[in-house]
Amino acid sequence: MNLMRVWAIIVKFWFDTKRDMFRLFDVFWWPAFNLFVWGLLSTYLTQLSNGSVNFVLLFLAGTIFWSFFDRASRDISRSMVEELWNRNLPNIFSTPLTLTEYVAGVLIVAFIKLVIGSIFLFVLSRIFYGFEVSALGWPVIYLMAGLMMFGWSVSFLIQAFVLRYGHTVEVFIWAVTVLLQPFSCVFYPLSALPVWAQWVARAFPSMYLFEAMRAIIAGNSLPVGDIAWSFILNIVYLTGSIVFFYRTFRYAKINGLLTKTF
Amino acid sequence: MDTIVLSARGLTKTFGGFTAVDHISFSLKEGEVLGILGPNGAGKTTTLFMLLDLITPTSGDLTMFGMRYAQDREKILQRVNFASAYMDMVPRMTIMENLLIMAMLYQVKNPRQVIIVWAQSMGIESILGQEYQKLSAGQKTRAQMCKAFLSSPEILLLDEPTASLDPDISVTVREQIVAAKNRGVSVIITSHNMAEVEEICDRVLFINHGKIIAEDTPEGLAQKVRKARVQLMMTDGQKRTIAYAKRAGFPVTASGRFVTIDVDEDDIAYLLAGLADKGVQYGQITIDKPTLEDYFIAESRRNL
Numbered sequence: 188m189n190l191m192r193v194w195a196i197i198v199k200f201w202f203d204t205k206r207d208m209f210r211l212f213d214v215f216w217w218p219a220f221n222l223f224v225w226g227l228l229s230t231y232l233t234q235l236s237n238g239s240v241n242f243v244l245l246f247l248a249g250t251i252f253w254s255f256f257d258r259a260s261r262d263i264s265r266s267m268v269e270e271l272w273n274r275n276l277p278n279i280f281s282t283p284l285t286l287t288e289y290v291a292g293v294l295i296v297a298f299i300k301l302v303i304g305s306i307f308l309f310v311l312s313r314i315f316y317g318f319e320v321s322a323l324g325w326p327v328i329y330l331m332a333g334l335m336m337f338g339w340s341v342s343f344l345i346q347a348f349v350l351r352y353g354h355t356v357e358v359f360i361w362a363v364t365v366l367l368q369p370f371s372c373v374f375y376p377l378s379a380l381p382v383w384a385q386w387v388a389r390a391f392p393s394m395y396l397f398e399a400m401r402a403i404i405a406g407n408s409l410p411v412g413d414i415a416w417s418f419i420l421n422i423v424y425l426t427g428s429i430v431f432f433y434r435t436f437r438y439a440k441i442n443g444l445l446t447k448t449f
Numbered sequence: 450m451d452t453i454v455l456s457a458r459g460l461t462k463t464f465g466g467f468t469a470v471d472h473i474s475f476s477l478k479e480g481e482v483l484g485i486l487g488p489n490g491a492g493k494t495t496t497l498f499m500l501l502d503l504i505t506p507t508s509g510d511l512t513m514f515g516m517r518y519a520q521d522r523e524k525i526l527q528r529v530n531f532a533s534a535y536m537d538m539v540p541r542m543t544i545m546e547n548l549l550i551m552a553m554l555y556q557v558k559n560p561r562q563v564i565i566v567w568a569q570s571m572g573i574e575s576i577l578g579q580e581y582q583k584l585s586a587g588q589k590t591r592a593q594m595c596k597a598f599l600s601s602p603e604i605l606l607l608d609e610p611t612a613s614l615d616p617d618i619s620v621t622v623r624e625q626i627v628a629a630k631n632r633g634v635s636v637i638i639t640s641h642n643m644a645e646v647e648e649i650c651d652r653v654l655f656i657n658h659g660k661i662i663a664e665d666t667p668e669g670l671a672q673k674v675r676k677a678r679v680q681l682m683m684t685d686g687q688k689r690t691i692a693y694a695k696r697a698g699f700p701v702t703a704s705g706r707f708v709t710i711d712v713d714e715d716d717i718a719y720l721l722a723g724l725a726d727k728g729v730q731y732g733q734i735t736i737d738k739p740t741l742e743d744y745f746i747a748e749s750r751r752n753l
Contacts (some may be wrong), residue, residue: 189556192553192556194551194553195550198550199542199550202539202542202550203539203542206541206542207541215475228690272537273537273538273540274537275536275539277498277501277503278536278537278551281503282505282554282555283522283527283555284554285527287520318718326694437505438505440504440505443464445505446503447500
Protein backbone atom coordinates (compact mmCIF):
# COMPACT_ATOMS: atom_id res chain seq x y z
CA MET A 188 0.00 0.00 0.00
CA ASN A 189 1.30 3.41 -0.99
CA LEU A 190 0.67 5.93 1.80
CA MET A 191 1.10 8.93 -0.50
CA ARG A 192 -1.87 7.77 -2.56
CA VAL A 193 -3.94 7.13 0.59
CA TRP A 194 -3.04 10.66 1.69
CA ALA A 195 -4.18 11.97 -1.72
CA ILE A 196 -7.66 10.56 -1.09
CA ILE A 197 -7.75 12.21 2.34
CA VAL A 198 -6.62 15.57 0.92
CA LYS A 199 -9.15 15.25 -1.88
CA PHE A 200 -11.91 14.95 0.74
CA TRP A 201 -10.60 18.05 2.53
CA PHE A 202 -10.48 20.11 -0.69
CA ASP A 203 -14.01 19.03 -1.55
CA THR A 204 -15.43 19.59 1.94
CA LYS A 205 -14.08 23.08 2.49
CA ARG A 206 -16.05 24.30 -0.53
CA ASP A 207 -19.31 22.63 0.43
CA MET A 208 -21.24 23.97 3.42
CA PHE A 209 -23.81 21.19 3.10
CA ARG A 210 -21.19 18.66 4.17
CA LEU A 211 -20.76 20.61 7.39
CA PHE A 212 -24.52 20.42 7.82
CA ASP A 213 -24.18 16.70 7.52
CA VAL A 214 -21.58 16.47 10.26
CA PHE A 215 -22.94 19.11 12.63
CA TRP A 216 -26.40 20.43 11.85
CA TRP A 217 -28.55 17.32 11.39
CA PRO A 218 -27.12 15.38 14.36
CA ALA A 219 -27.50 18.50 16.53
CA PHE A 220 -31.05 19.00 15.30
CA ASN A 221 -31.86 15.40 16.15
CA LEU A 222 -30.24 15.77 19.55
CA PHE A 223 -32.34 18.83 20.40
CA VAL A 224 -35.62 17.18 19.34
CA TRP A 225 -34.95 14.06 21.41
CA GLY A 226 -33.48 16.10 24.23
CA LEU A 227 -36.62 18.23 24.51
CA LEU A 228 -38.89 15.20 24.34
CA SER A 229 -36.92 13.29 26.94
CA THR A 230 -36.81 16.30 29.27
CA TYR A 231 -40.59 16.58 28.98
CA LEU A 232 -41.09 12.86 29.63
CA THR A 233 -38.76 12.97 32.64
CA GLN A 234 -40.85 15.83 34.06
CA LEU A 235 -44.06 13.85 33.46
CA SER A 236 -42.64 10.90 35.36
CA ASN A 237 -41.60 13.22 38.19
CA GLY A 238 -38.01 12.15 37.65
CA SER A 239 -38.67 8.48 38.44
CA VAL A 240 -37.26 7.50 35.03
CA ASN A 241 -34.27 9.29 33.50
CA PHE A 242 -35.49 9.55 29.91
CA VAL A 243 -32.80 12.10 29.12
CA LEU A 244 -30.02 9.61 29.66
CA LEU A 245 -31.88 6.86 27.82
CA PHE A 246 -32.94 8.85 24.78
CA LEU A 247 -29.87 11.03 24.40
CA ALA A 248 -27.52 8.09 24.61
CA GLY A 249 -29.68 6.32 22.01
CA THR A 250 -29.72 9.39 19.77
CA ILE A 251 -25.98 9.95 19.97
CA PHE A 252 -25.06 6.34 19.36
CA TRP A 253 -27.60 6.01 16.56
CA SER A 254 -26.16 9.13 14.88
CA PHE A 255 -22.80 7.45 15.14
CA PHE A 256 -24.12 4.37 13.32
CA ASP A 257 -26.02 6.53 10.83
CA ARG A 258 -22.84 8.38 9.84
CA ALA A 259 -20.75 5.22 9.67
CA SER A 260 -23.30 3.54 7.41
CA ARG A 261 -23.32 6.44 4.95
CA ASP A 262 -19.83 7.83 4.70
CA ILE A 263 -18.12 5.13 2.67
CA SER A 264 -20.94 4.51 0.22
CA ARG A 265 -21.48 8.24 -0.25
CA SER A 266 -17.86 8.76 -1.20
CA MET A 267 -18.09 6.38 -4.11
CA VAL A 268 -21.51 7.65 -5.17
CA GLU A 269 -20.06 11.14 -5.36
CA GLU A 270 -17.27 9.87 -7.59
CA LEU A 271 -19.98 8.39 -9.82
CA TRP A 272 -21.95 11.65 -9.79
CA ASN A 273 -18.79 13.57 -10.67
CA ARG A 274 -17.87 11.08 -13.44
CA ASN A 275 -14.51 10.93 -11.71
CA LEU A 276 -14.16 7.17 -11.15
CA PRO A 277 -12.30 6.55 -14.45
CA ASN A 278 -9.99 9.46 -13.61
CA ILE A 279 -8.88 8.11 -10.26
CA PHE A 280 -8.84 4.42 -11.15
CA SER A 281 -6.79 5.00 -14.30
CA THR A 282 -4.00 6.14 -11.96
CA PRO A 283 -1.82 3.70 -9.97
CA LEU A 284 -4.29 4.05 -7.07
CA THR A 285 -5.47 0.64 -5.89
CA LEU A 286 -8.93 -0.11 -4.56
CA THR A 287 -7.43 -0.89 -1.15
CA GLU A 288 -5.68 2.48 -1.03
CA TYR A 289 -8.90 4.22 -2.02
CA VAL A 290 -10.87 2.36 0.66
CA ALA A 291 -8.17 3.06 3.26
CA GLY A 292 -8.35 6.80 2.49
CA VAL A 293 -12.14 6.80 2.66
CA LEU A 294 -12.13 4.85 5.96
CA ILE A 295 -9.66 7.25 7.56
CA VAL A 296 -11.77 10.23 6.50
CA ALA A 297 -14.94 8.48 7.73
CA PHE A 298 -13.29 7.77 11.08
CA ILE A 299 -12.14 11.37 11.52
CA LYS A 300 -15.63 12.62 10.70
CA LEU A 301 -17.14 10.16 13.17
CA VAL A 302 -14.82 11.31 15.95
CA ILE A 303 -15.42 15.01 15.26
CA GLY A 304 -19.20 14.55 14.97
CA SER A 305 -19.37 12.51 18.16
CA ILE A 306 -17.29 14.93 20.21
CA PHE A 307 -19.56 17.72 18.98
CA LEU A 308 -22.68 15.83 20.10
CA PHE A 309 -21.16 14.87 23.46
CA VAL A 310 -20.30 18.51 24.12
CA LEU A 311 -23.77 19.73 23.08
CA SER A 312 -25.58 17.13 25.18
CA ARG A 313 -23.43 18.03 28.16
CA ILE A 314 -24.05 21.76 27.79
CA PHE A 315 -27.80 21.57 27.16
CA TYR A 316 -28.93 18.44 28.99
CA GLY A 317 -26.14 17.66 31.44
CA PHE A 318 -25.60 14.32 29.76
CA GLU A 319 -22.14 12.96 30.60
CA VAL A 320 -20.99 10.26 28.25
CA SER A 321 -18.32 9.35 30.79
CA ALA A 322 -21.18 8.20 33.03
CA LEU A 323 -21.43 5.17 30.77
CA GLY A 324 -17.81 4.30 31.47
CA TRP A 325 -15.33 2.47 29.30
CA PRO A 326 -17.95 0.20 27.64
CA VAL A 327 -18.71 3.23 25.48
CA ILE A 328 -15.66 2.24 23.46
CA TYR A 329 -17.18 -1.20 22.79
CA LEU A 330 -20.49 0.35 21.82
CA MET A 331 -18.93 2.83 19.42
CA ALA A 332 -16.51 0.35 17.90
CA GLY A 333 -19.34 -2.16 17.38
CA LEU A 334 -21.66 0.41 15.81
CA MET A 335 -18.87 1.69 13.59
CA MET A 336 -18.12 -1.85 12.38
CA PHE A 337 -21.77 -2.53 11.66
CA GLY A 338 -22.16 0.85 9.93
CA TRP A 339 -19.16 0.17 7.73
CA SER A 340 -20.50 -3.31 6.88
CA VAL A 341 -23.75 -1.72 5.71
CA SER A 342 -21.81 0.96 3.85
CA PHE A 343 -19.63 -1.52 1.95
CA LEU A 344 -22.72 -3.53 1.05
CA ILE A 345 -24.57 -0.50 -0.30
CA GLN A 346 -21.48 0.74 -2.10
CA ALA A 347 -21.29 -2.61 -3.86
CA PHE A 348 -24.96 -2.39 -4.85
CA VAL A 349 -24.46 1.15 -6.17
CA LEU A 350 -21.53 -0.04 -8.28
CA ARG A 351 -23.59 -2.96 -9.53
CA TYR A 352 -26.97 -1.29 -10.10
CA GLY A 353 -26.06 2.39 -10.40
CA HIS A 354 -28.03 5.41 -9.35
CA THR A 355 -31.33 3.56 -8.94
CA VAL A 356 -30.25 2.09 -5.59
CA GLU A 357 -28.62 5.23 -4.22
CA VAL A 358 -31.65 5.90 -2.06
CA PHE A 359 -30.57 3.04 0.22
CA ILE A 360 -27.57 5.09 1.34
CA TRP A 361 -30.00 7.27 3.28
CA ALA A 362 -32.85 4.79 3.74
CA VAL A 363 -30.95 1.91 5.28
CA THR A 364 -30.72 3.41 8.76
CA VAL A 365 -34.45 4.05 8.71
CA LEU A 366 -35.03 0.43 7.75
CA LEU A 367 -32.66 -0.90 10.41
CA GLN A 368 -33.66 1.37 13.27
CA PRO A 369 -36.82 -0.49 14.36
CA PHE A 370 -34.86 -3.74 14.62
CA SER A 371 -31.91 -2.14 16.37
CA CYS A 372 -33.99 -1.39 19.49
CA VAL A 373 -32.43 2.04 19.90
CA PHE A 374 -35.07 3.48 22.22
CA TYR A 375 -36.84 0.37 23.51
CA PRO A 376 -35.86 -3.14 24.61
CA LEU A 377 -35.95 -6.21 22.39
CA SER A 378 -38.97 -7.46 24.28
CA ALA A 379 -40.98 -4.49 22.98
CA LEU A 380 -40.84 -5.91 19.46
CA PRO A 381 -43.29 -8.48 18.10
CA VAL A 382 -41.91 -12.01 18.31
CA TRP A 383 -41.17 -12.28 14.57
CA ALA A 384 -39.34 -8.94 14.67
CA GLN A 385 -37.30 -10.09 17.67
CA TRP A 386 -35.91 -12.91 15.51
CA VAL A 387 -35.00 -10.43 12.80
CA ALA A 388 -33.44 -8.07 15.37
CA ARG A 389 -31.20 -10.85 16.69
CA ALA A 390 -29.39 -10.84 13.33
CA PHE A 391 -28.24 -7.24 13.85
CA PRO A 392 -25.24 -6.41 16.06
CA SER A 393 -26.79 -3.01 16.78
CA MET A 394 -29.61 -4.63 18.77
CA TYR A 395 -27.13 -6.26 21.20
CA LEU A 396 -25.19 -3.04 21.53
CA PHE A 397 -28.24 -0.92 22.37
CA GLU A 398 -29.43 -3.57 24.83
CA ALA A 399 -26.01 -3.33 26.45
CA MET A 400 -26.27 0.46 26.51
CA ARG A 401 -29.58 0.28 28.38
CA ALA A 402 -28.17 -2.27 30.81
CA ILE A 403 -25.29 0.08 31.65
CA ILE A 404 -27.64 3.06 32.03
CA ALA A 405 -29.82 0.97 34.35
CA GLY A 406 -26.73 0.36 36.48
CA ASN A 407 -26.43 -3.32 35.62
CA SER A 408 -23.17 -4.99 34.74
CA LEU A 409 -21.98 -5.07 31.13
CA PRO A 410 -23.66 -7.98 29.29
CA VAL A 411 -20.39 -9.47 28.07
CA GLY A 412 -22.16 -12.25 26.17
CA ASP A 413 -24.21 -9.76 24.13
CA ILE A 414 -21.18 -7.64 23.39
CA ALA A 415 -19.16 -10.69 22.35
CA TRP A 416 -21.95 -11.97 20.11
CA SER A 417 -22.34 -8.55 18.49
CA PHE A 418 -18.62 -8.53 17.70
CA ILE A 419 -18.77 -12.01 16.20
CA LEU A 420 -21.64 -10.88 13.98
CA ASN A 421 -19.76 -7.70 13.14
CA ILE A 422 -16.64 -9.56 12.09
CA VAL A 423 -18.70 -11.87 9.89
CA TYR A 424 -20.66 -9.00 8.34
CA LEU A 425 -17.69 -6.69 7.85
CA THR A 426 -15.57 -9.43 6.29
CA GLY A 427 -18.47 -10.55 4.10
CA SER A 428 -19.31 -7.02 2.96
CA ILE A 429 -15.69 -6.19 2.13
CA VAL A 430 -15.31 -9.41 0.14
CA PHE A 431 -18.62 -8.68 -1.60
CA PHE A 432 -17.50 -5.12 -2.37
CA TYR A 433 -14.17 -6.24 -3.86
CA ARG A 434 -15.91 -8.90 -5.95
CA THR A 435 -18.44 -6.35 -7.15
CA PHE A 436 -15.65 -3.96 -8.11
CA ARG A 437 -14.12 -6.75 -10.19
CA TYR A 438 -17.54 -7.45 -11.68
CA ALA A 439 -17.89 -3.73 -12.48
CA LYS A 440 -14.59 -3.77 -14.38
CA ILE A 441 -15.62 -6.86 -16.31
CA ASN A 442 -18.97 -5.33 -17.24
CA GLY A 443 -17.73 -1.81 -17.94
CA LEU A 444 -19.72 -0.31 -15.04
CA LEU A 445 -16.89 1.97 -13.85
CA THR A 446 -17.09 3.84 -17.15
CA LYS A 447 -20.84 3.51 -17.63
CA THR A 448 -21.56 7.23 -17.51
CA PHE A 449 -19.61 7.73 -20.72
CA MET B 450 15.37 -1.29 -33.47
CA ASP B 451 11.99 0.13 -32.57
CA THR B 452 10.95 -0.70 -29.03
CA ILE B 453 7.42 -2.02 -28.68
CA VAL B 454 5.86 -0.45 -25.57
CA LEU B 455 2.36 -1.84 -25.99
CA SER B 456 1.21 -5.06 -27.54
CA ALA B 457 -2.41 -6.20 -27.82
CA ARG B 458 -3.14 -9.64 -29.21
CA GLY B 459 -6.67 -10.84 -29.91
CA LEU B 460 -8.16 -8.29 -27.52
CA THR B 461 -11.88 -8.94 -27.20
CA LYS B 462 -14.64 -7.44 -25.10
CA THR B 463 -18.18 -8.73 -25.02
CA PHE B 464 -21.02 -7.33 -22.95
CA GLY B 465 -23.64 -10.06 -22.77
CA GLY B 466 -24.32 -10.98 -26.38
CA PHE B 467 -22.80 -7.79 -27.79
CA THR B 468 -19.21 -7.81 -28.98
CA ALA B 469 -17.78 -4.32 -28.54
CA VAL B 470 -14.21 -5.22 -29.47
CA ASP B 471 -13.58 -8.26 -31.59
CA HIS B 472 -10.14 -9.89 -31.57
CA ILE B 473 -8.09 -6.81 -32.33
CA SER B 474 -4.32 -6.98 -32.42
CA PHE B 475 -1.95 -4.07 -32.64
CA SER B 476 1.23 -2.74 -31.18
CA LEU B 477 2.63 0.67 -30.32
CA LYS B 478 6.25 1.66 -30.73
CA GLU B 479 8.19 4.06 -28.57
CA GLY B 480 7.67 7.61 -29.81
CA GLU B 481 4.88 6.59 -32.18
CA VAL B 482 1.52 8.33 -32.50
CA LEU B 483 -1.19 5.82 -33.32
CA GLY B 484 -4.64 7.03 -34.31
CA ILE B 485 -7.71 4.92 -33.71
CA LEU B 486 -10.50 5.94 -36.03
CA GLY B 487 -13.99 4.66 -36.49
CA PRO B 488 -17.60 5.73 -36.36
CA ASN B 489 -19.44 6.16 -33.05
CA GLY B 490 -19.87 2.84 -31.28
CA ALA B 491 -17.04 1.23 -33.23
CA GLY B 492 -15.22 0.18 -30.06
CA LYS B 493 -12.55 2.89 -29.83
CA THR B 494 -13.27 4.06 -26.28
CA THR B 495 -13.80 0.51 -25.01
CA THR B 496 -10.36 -0.29 -26.40
CA LEU B 497 -8.82 2.69 -24.58
CA PHE B 498 -10.52 1.67 -21.32
CA MET B 499 -9.11 -1.84 -21.67
CA LEU B 500 -5.66 -0.30 -22.15
CA LEU B 501 -6.22 1.57 -18.85
CA ASP B 502 -7.51 -1.47 -16.94
CA LEU B 503 -10.85 0.25 -16.41
CA ILE B 504 -12.52 -2.55 -18.35
CA THR B 505 -11.29 -6.12 -18.11
CA PRO B 506 -10.96 -7.77 -21.54
CA THR B 507 -13.05 -10.88 -22.12
CA SER B 508 -10.09 -12.51 -23.84
CA GLY B 509 -6.80 -11.66 -25.47
CA ASP B 510 -3.41 -10.66 -24.23
CA LEU B 511 -2.27 -7.14 -23.41
CA THR B 512 1.25 -6.21 -22.41
CA MET B 513 2.58 -2.73 -21.71
CA PHE B 514 6.32 -2.27 -21.23
CA GLY B 515 6.42 -6.06 -21.24
CA MET B 516 4.16 -6.24 -18.17
CA ARG B 517 0.58 -7.36 -17.66
CA TYR B 518 -2.11 -5.76 -15.51
CA ALA B 519 -2.76 -8.96 -13.60
CA GLN B 520 0.72 -8.76 -12.05
CA ASP B 521 1.94 -5.18 -12.44
CA ARG B 522 -1.04 -2.82 -12.57
CA GLU B 523 0.54 -0.07 -10.45
CA LYS B 524 3.86 -0.15 -12.32
CA ILE B 525 2.09 0.09 -15.67
CA LEU B 526 -0.31 2.87 -14.72
CA GLN B 527 2.55 4.88 -13.20
CA ARG B 528 3.92 5.15 -16.75
CA VAL B 529 0.61 5.77 -18.53
CA ASN B 530 -1.77 8.71 -18.47
CA PHE B 531 -5.06 9.51 -20.06
CA ALA B 532 -7.27 12.40 -21.08
CA SER B 533 -10.74 12.47 -22.45
CA ALA B 534 -12.91 15.35 -23.56
CA TYR B 535 -15.83 13.46 -22.02
CA MET B 536 -14.42 12.97 -18.56
CA ASP B 537 -14.91 15.25 -15.58
CA MET B 538 -13.00 16.18 -12.48
CA VAL B 539 -14.42 17.01 -9.05
CA PRO B 540 -16.73 19.98 -9.83
CA ARG B 541 -16.40 21.94 -6.57
CA MET B 542 -12.63 21.71 -6.48
CA THR B 543 -10.45 24.17 -8.39
CA ILE B 544 -8.34 23.06 -11.33
CA MET B 545 -5.23 23.38 -9.15
CA GLU B 546 -6.77 21.22 -6.40
CA ASN B 547 -7.93 18.59 -8.90
CA LEU B 548 -4.51 18.49 -10.53
CA LEU B 549 -2.72 18.39 -7.17
CA ILE B 550 -4.69 15.28 -6.21
CA MET B 551 -3.83 13.68 -9.53
CA ALA B 552 -0.18 14.64 -9.08
CA MET B 553 -0.20 13.02 -5.64
CA LEU B 554 -1.74 9.85 -7.06
CA TYR B 555 1.09 9.73 -9.62
CA GLN B 556 3.63 10.81 -6.96
CA VAL B 557 4.84 13.76 -9.03
CA LYS B 558 7.72 15.66 -7.47
CA ASN B 559 7.24 19.44 -7.04
CA PRO B 560 3.62 19.09 -8.15
CA ARG B 561 2.70 22.79 -8.00
CA GLN B 562 5.55 23.81 -10.28
CA VAL B 563 4.80 20.98 -12.69
CA ILE B 564 1.12 21.93 -12.78
CA ILE B 565 1.93 25.57 -13.43
CA VAL B 566 4.27 24.68 -16.28
CA TRP B 567 1.64 22.53 -17.99
CA ALA B 568 -1.11 25.05 -17.26
CA GLN B 569 1.00 27.70 -18.98
CA SER B 570 1.50 25.51 -22.00
CA MET B 571 -2.25 24.88 -22.22
CA GLY B 572 -3.17 28.51 -21.59
CA ILE B 573 -5.08 27.96 -18.36
CA GLU B 574 -2.59 29.30 -15.84
CA SER B 575 -4.81 32.28 -15.01
CA ILE B 576 -7.80 30.08 -14.13
CA LEU B 577 -6.05 27.47 -12.00
CA GLY B 578 -7.92 28.85 -8.97
CA GLN B 579 -11.35 28.51 -10.57
CA GLU B 580 -13.75 25.76 -9.62
CA TYR B 581 -13.88 23.05 -12.26
CA GLN B 582 -17.66 23.30 -12.52
CA LYS B 583 -17.40 26.94 -13.62
CA LEU B 584 -15.18 26.23 -16.62
CA SER B 585 -16.20 26.13 -20.26
CA ALA B 586 -16.02 22.83 -22.13
CA GLY B 587 -12.79 23.91 -23.78
CA GLN B 588 -11.17 24.91 -20.47
CA LYS B 589 -12.17 21.56 -18.97
CA THR B 590 -10.55 19.74 -21.88
CA ARG B 591 -7.35 21.73 -21.38
CA ALA B 592 -7.39 20.89 -17.67
CA GLN B 593 -7.71 17.24 -18.64
CA MET B 594 -4.74 17.61 -20.96
CA CYS B 595 -2.66 19.11 -18.11
CA LYS B 596 -3.64 16.11 -16.02
CA ALA B 597 -2.52 13.78 -18.81
CA PHE B 598 0.90 15.41 -19.11
CA LEU B 599 1.76 16.12 -15.48
CA SER B 600 3.02 12.64 -14.65
CA SER B 601 5.45 12.63 -17.63
CA PRO B 602 3.86 9.47 -19.04
CA GLU B 603 5.62 7.17 -21.46
CA ILE B 604 2.29 6.18 -23.00
CA LEU B 605 -0.39 8.79 -23.43
CA LEU B 606 -3.96 7.75 -24.24
CA LEU B 607 -6.12 10.55 -25.60
CA ASP B 608 -9.82 10.21 -26.28
CA GLU B 609 -10.82 13.00 -28.68
CA PRO B 610 -8.51 15.54 -27.01
CA THR B 611 -9.46 18.46 -29.26
CA ALA B 612 -13.23 17.97 -29.21
CA SER B 613 -14.91 21.23 -28.11
CA LEU B 614 -11.68 23.24 -28.41
CA ASP B 615 -11.33 26.46 -30.37
CA PRO B 616 -9.11 26.06 -33.45
CA ASP B 617 -6.21 28.02 -31.93
CA ILE B 618 -6.24 25.95 -28.75
CA SER B 619 -6.51 22.78 -30.85
CA VAL B 620 -3.27 23.83 -32.50
CA THR B 621 -1.63 24.21 -29.07
CA VAL B 622 -2.82 20.76 -28.01
CA ARG B 623 -1.57 19.21 -31.24
CA GLU B 624 1.78 20.93 -30.77
CA GLN B 625 2.04 19.45 -27.28
CA ILE B 626 1.22 15.99 -28.62
CA VAL B 627 3.90 16.32 -31.30
CA ALA B 628 6.36 17.63 -28.69
CA ALA B 629 5.57 14.62 -26.50
CA LYS B 630 6.20 12.32 -29.45
CA ASN B 631 9.54 14.03 -30.03
CA ARG B 632 10.43 13.35 -26.39
CA GLY B 633 9.79 9.66 -27.06
CA VAL B 634 6.30 9.47 -25.62
CA SER B 635 4.06 6.95 -27.36
CA VAL B 636 0.56 8.22 -28.01
CA ILE B 637 -2.74 6.57 -28.86
CA ILE B 638 -5.35 9.04 -29.95
CA THR B 639 -8.96 8.72 -30.99
CA SER B 640 -10.40 11.61 -32.94
CA HIS B 641 -13.12 12.55 -35.36
CA ASN B 642 -10.93 15.32 -36.74
CA MET B 643 -9.39 13.68 -39.79
CA ALA B 644 -7.11 16.60 -40.60
CA GLU B 645 -5.70 16.33 -37.09
CA VAL B 646 -5.09 12.60 -37.45
CA GLU B 647 -3.40 13.12 -40.80
CA GLU B 648 -1.23 15.81 -39.24
CA ILE B 649 0.02 14.05 -36.13
CA CYS B 650 -0.45 10.29 -36.50
CA ASP B 651 2.28 8.00 -37.79
CA ARG B 652 -0.15 5.15 -38.19
CA VAL B 653 -3.91 4.69 -38.09
CA LEU B 654 -6.16 1.80 -37.12
CA PHE B 655 -9.62 2.00 -38.60
CA ILE B 656 -12.09 0.15 -36.37
CA ASN B 657 -15.69 -0.66 -37.11
CA HIS B 658 -18.05 -3.02 -35.30
CA GLY B 659 -15.17 -3.80 -32.95
CA LYS B 660 -12.86 -5.06 -35.67
CA ILE B 661 -9.80 -3.53 -37.26
CA ILE B 662 -10.85 -2.86 -40.84
CA ALA B 663 -7.59 -1.31 -41.94
CA GLU B 664 -4.17 -0.36 -40.58
CA ASP B 665 -1.84 1.95 -42.43
CA THR B 666 -0.32 5.41 -42.46
CA PRO B 667 -2.89 8.21 -42.88
CA GLU B 668 -1.68 8.69 -46.48
CA GLY B 669 -1.86 4.96 -47.14
CA LEU B 670 -5.46 4.79 -45.92
CA ALA B 671 -6.43 7.81 -47.98
CA GLN B 672 -4.95 6.21 -51.08
CA LYS B 673 -7.27 3.25 -50.59
CA VAL B 674 -10.04 5.59 -51.67
CA ARG B 675 -9.46 5.77 -55.38
CA LYS B 676 -11.97 8.48 -56.12
CA ALA B 677 -10.64 11.92 -56.91
CA ARG B 678 -12.80 14.94 -57.54
CA VAL B 679 -12.21 16.97 -60.70
CA GLN B 680 -13.81 20.39 -60.78
CA LEU B 681 -13.90 22.37 -64.03
CA MET B 682 -14.86 26.01 -64.48
CA MET B 683 -16.41 25.77 -67.96
CA THR B 684 -16.00 28.41 -70.60
CA ASP B 685 -17.47 26.33 -73.45
CA GLY B 686 -19.15 22.91 -73.78
CA GLN B 687 -20.72 22.45 -70.35
CA LYS B 688 -23.52 20.22 -71.68
CA ARG B 689 -21.08 18.13 -73.72
CA THR B 690 -18.91 17.68 -70.64
CA ILE B 691 -21.83 16.45 -68.54
CA ALA B 692 -23.02 14.13 -71.28
CA TYR B 693 -19.55 12.72 -71.79
CA ALA B 694 -19.01 12.10 -68.09
CA LYS B 695 -22.37 10.35 -67.79
CA ARG B 696 -21.66 8.15 -70.81
CA ALA B 697 -18.31 7.23 -69.31
CA GLY B 698 -20.05 6.30 -66.05
CA PHE B 699 -18.54 9.04 -63.84
CA PRO B 700 -20.82 10.67 -61.23
CA VAL B 701 -21.22 14.28 -62.28
CA THR B 702 -22.87 17.40 -60.83
CA ALA B 703 -23.13 20.94 -62.14
CA SER B 704 -23.51 24.23 -60.33
CA GLY B 705 -23.42 27.48 -62.31
CA ARG B 706 -20.35 27.40 -64.50
CA PHE B 707 -18.77 24.62 -62.46
CA VAL B 708 -18.91 20.90 -63.29
CA THR B 709 -17.71 18.39 -60.72
CA ILE B 710 -16.83 14.84 -61.71
CA ASP B 711 -15.90 12.01 -59.32
CA VAL B 712 -13.39 9.76 -60.95
CA ASP B 713 -10.84 7.10 -60.04
CA GLU B 714 -7.38 8.60 -59.81
CA ASP B 715 -6.23 6.30 -62.60
CA ASP B 716 -8.97 7.60 -64.93
CA ILE B 717 -8.20 11.30 -64.63
CA ALA B 718 -5.98 11.30 -67.71
CA TYR B 719 -8.61 9.36 -69.68
CA LEU B 720 -11.31 11.86 -68.64
CA LEU B 721 -9.30 14.91 -69.57
CA ALA B 722 -8.23 13.42 -72.93
CA GLY B 723 -11.86 12.60 -73.71
CA LEU B 724 -12.97 16.14 -72.89
CA ALA B 725 -10.22 17.52 -75.12
CA ASP B 726 -11.50 15.34 -77.95
CA LYS B 727 -14.98 16.83 -77.48
CA GLY B 728 -13.49 20.30 -77.84
CA VAL B 729 -14.76 21.57 -74.52
CA GLN B 730 -12.93 24.47 -72.92
CA TYR B 731 -12.46 25.26 -69.27
CA GLY B 732 -10.77 28.19 -67.63
CA GLN B 733 -9.80 26.49 -64.40
CA ILE B 734 -9.34 22.92 -63.20
CA THR B 735 -9.10 21.66 -59.61
CA ILE B 736 -8.28 18.07 -58.72
CA ASP B 737 -8.93 17.08 -55.11
CA LYS B 738 -7.05 13.97 -54.18
CA PRO B 739 -8.72 11.56 -51.68
CA THR B 740 -8.18 12.31 -48.01
CA LEU B 741 -8.42 10.31 -44.81
CA GLU B 742 -11.87 11.78 -44.36
CA ASP B 743 -12.95 10.29 -47.68
CA TYR B 744 -11.67 6.95 -46.47
CA PHE B 745 -13.50 7.35 -43.16
CA ILE B 746 -16.78 8.18 -44.88
CA ALA B 747 -16.43 5.41 -47.44
CA GLU B 748 -15.60 2.75 -44.86
CA SER B 749 -18.25 3.91 -42.41
CA ARG B 750 -20.94 3.75 -45.11
CA ARG B 751 -19.76 0.42 -46.37
CA ASN B 752 -20.01 -1.08 -42.88
CA LEU B 753 -23.32 0.43 -41.84
